[in-house]
């Protein structure tokens with residue numbers, strides 16, 4: 001009934017929706033926790049079946065009356081805002097988060113002033129919470145975390161501090177919920193909704209631990225001092241438990257694990273994600289949502305990382321065809337397709353998707369534009385003219401397109417802009433194989449390395465470029481006269497040492513490895529510095545106890 005009402009409601013004007021709101025308020029005793037969980041799960045299924053606005057419509061009528069509706073509703077709006085980057089979507093999400101916090105607050109256990117004060121000193125999970133109150137805590141922490149995420153995008157230092165405080169508060173509540181779940185475990189396991197509560201705790205604690213574990217050790221120690229914990233194994237095992245359970249949030253734990261294995265370990269690590277685990281995690285959802293855009297996307301990404309580019313391309317195209325409502329998912333696919341074709345050195349197709357990104361996506365115009373020019377640089381000049389493009393012209397646009405988030409520039413964009421700078425002089429000296437350089441920066445060689453024949457053809461391209469450079473004095477003159485040393489490319493030295501270190505690691509020569517990794521102490525202020533620090537941290541992490549004996553000597557603040 002409420003689903004019907006909500007669909008009707010969307011077509012009505014505001015007065016009528018107010019009336020409906022009143023009707024709902026009278027009916028609210030019917031919306032108990034169990035019914036709310038059920039309806040939220042229906043909404044989640046709609047969402048995974050690409051019916052995004054239907055999911056919103058289902059949750060909307062109850063969003064100020066039920067914690068789960070409030071949480072689900074604002075989660076979808078936050079995702080939308082994160083995808084579109086539109087100020088109006090951001091405002092809508094922020095407003096909805098505020099309302100949802102209020103809704104949850106109404107259901108949280110009321111604590112007297114005295115209790116609040118005691119809690120400030122020694123936080124202990126309040127005893128004897130009702131199930132409603134327990135779930136209200138959980139939803140409150142989740143909404144707070146989302147709010148922190150949006151606050152970070154606010155471009156001010158105040159926004160940054162506020163965001164940080166919300167994260168801390170959210171983490172504290174998750175810790176309380178975890179303690180509560182352990183206390184409650186024995187005597188109240190029979191409570192029907194316990195599994196959903198436990199699933200939420202797994203998801204929250206797991207994500208926090210996993211994300212913090214990525215931080216370089218000095219930062220991590222600071223975070224631990226502030227009361228956070230960042231243990232990778234704890235994070236993974238909590239999330240695995242959450243994903244295996246049969247709770248409302250199982251899929252969210254699954255998606256977080258996939259995000260970790262398929263993206264974070266590739267970009268900020270050495271590409272050590274476990275693809276077998278990913279396939280096993282995704283399998284039940286592939287059966288249940290064969291045409292779900294998110295599921296298709298992850299299926300494609302797994303294929304890509306396995307080196308099965310043809311299948312990946314096909315699945316990304318299927319993902320695009322699956323829905324029109326959230327165009328931003330198309331943009332994610334364009335980005336992936338661009339790489340999939342770049343790995344095959346099919347620059348014409350790669351260009352197509354880079355061009356689409358430049359035209360349609362708002363995320364990072366500077367990166368897309370650089371990428372497009374870099375890909376065009378790989379094509380013979382006649383083909384570029386045939387496409388009606390001018391490489392130098394596109395490179396020159398990069399600088400003007402840069403974004404600032406929280407007053408800071410984005411490293412990738414800064415890197416692109418500094419590389420593109422050569423084209424702003426009157427007699428520009430061309431970049432050499434810039435698309436392959438970007439492939440390296442995004443750790444693409446760890447992907448293309450799964451395909452020996454493609455790796456070999458990339459090597460051929462490199463050797464040809466080197467041959468041409470020998471005949472061409474301009475690059476050497478450029479480097480020698482304008483930059484004296486390596487200039488913008490100074491990142492190559494520490495990155496080379498890192499690569500050398502990895503080779504030693506493969507050979508089991510750990511002492512030389514540590515020496516190489518620590519050589520980076522002599523280098524600072526190079527491009528992509530923090531990305532390298534993340535990778536070094538990940539490389540040392542995979543050596544387990546060995547790295548504890550030889551901690552890296554310098555990490556960035």
Ligand SMILES: *[C@@H]1O[C@H](CO)[C@@H](O)[C@H](O)[C@H]1NC(C)=O
Pocket residue numbers: 127128
């Ligand atoms: C919790 O409830 C039980 C019984 O319902 C009661 O005996 C106990 O004193 C309560 N504990 C607190 C701290 O209120």
Ligand SMILES: *[C@@H]1O[C@H](CO)[C@@H](O)[C@H](O)[C@H]1NC(C)=O
Pocket residue numbers: 274275276277280
């Ligand atoms: C990857 O995951 C699978 C299934 O979960 C497991 O059997 C295997 O040991 C894992 N591999 C590594 C290297 O951790």
Ligand SMILES: *[C@@H]1O[C@H](CO)[C@@H](O)[C@H](O)[C@H]1NC(C)=O
Pocket residue numbers: 303308311
């Ligand atoms: C790519 O993946 C598909 C589906 O899993 C499979 O049928 C195909 O054989 C794979 N191709 C290669 C080259 O591994």
